[in-house]
Amino acid sequence: MTPLLLLASLAAPTPSGLHAPEPGDAPVVAKPADRLTAARLRSEMSALQVLCEAERGRRSGTRVRDVVDGKGHRLVLMVTRESGALEIVHTFEPGTASALYALILDAESRVRFLLVEPKDKSDRYEIDQILFQPDGMTAVRDHLFGTFVDCADGRLHDRRIVTVFGPSLRVLERSVEFPDDPPSAGSRLTEGCALEAAGPTYPDAASYLRAYHLEGAAREAGLRFERRSAGAQER
Numbered sequence: 001m002t003p004l005l006l007l008a009s010l011a012a013p014t015p016s017g018l019h020a021p022e023p024g025d026a027p028v029v030a031k032p033a034d035r036l037t038a039a040r041l042r043s044e045m046s047a048l049q050v051l052c053e054a055e056r057g058r059r060s061g062t063r064v065r066d067v068v069d070g071k072g073h074r075l076v077l078m079v080t081r082e083s084g085a086l087e088i089v090h091t092f093e094p095g096t097a098s099a100l101y102a103l104i105l106d107a108e109s110r111v112r113f114l115l116v117e118p119k120d121k122s123d124r125y126e127i128d129q130i131l132f133q134p135d136g137m138t139a140v141r142d143h144l145f146g147t148f149v150d151c152a153d154g155r156l157h158d159r160r161i162v163t164v165f166g167p168s169l170r171v172l173e174r175s176v177e178f179p180d181d182p183p184s185a186g187s188r189l190t191e192g193c194a195l196e197a198a199g200p201t202y203p204d205a206a207s208y209l210r211a212y213h214l215e216g217a218a219r220e221a222g223l224r225f226e227r228r229s230a231g232a233q234e235r
């Protein structure tokens with residue numbers, strides 16, 4: 001697998017005390033409607049991931065276009081430099097950046113997708129990808145964590161957890177994959193670097209942008225997001 005970048009830890013408390021259940025919690029898919037909703041959200045997430053990767057795969061140094069498809073989606077790239085400065089860039093080659101952020105905005109300039117690729121330690125990596133509903137609420141989180149040489153047994157390990165959420169971060173569906181562990185590998189790793197817990201899942205796009213200090217730059221790039229607080233919707 002191509003080495004990726006490490007996700008910065010999210011240590012801040014979740015707004016309104018909301019947080020996603022731990023990966024070991026049993027998924028809840030109580031109704032056929034939930035399964036249909038989960039399938040629709042997974043499909044939408046996949047489409048935006050493909051869109052983002054298509055732009056990443058363009059010729060080296062090519063400037064990212066403002067509109068990236070026929071539906072009016074725009075891609076906004078930001079990097080945090082090693083100095084700590086946040087900067088809007090126009091290529092997926094961040095150079096000396098310590099973290100890369102990719103936002104996909106819809107035709108109404110609302111954030112629908114956030115990709116976070118921080119750079120930290122050379123022996124591990126982490127990628128977070130989050131789909132948001134049009135009203136800004138968190139819908140799907142695709143979290144990948146891996147190590148190049150795991151601290152427990154010396155093997156490379158990846159763990160991917162995809163969680164689909166309903167209102168108030170109710171889990172509709174969750175899948176856990178270990179892409180680097182073949183079926184014949186026997187018992188899976190139960191401890192070590194590859195099983196470190198992810199940071200908290202935030203309830204909405206505004207909270208994610210705030211956690212990564214992206215709000216100001218995102219607004220400068222034309223982002224409009226809706227935020228709900230104490231049952232009220234804010235703009």
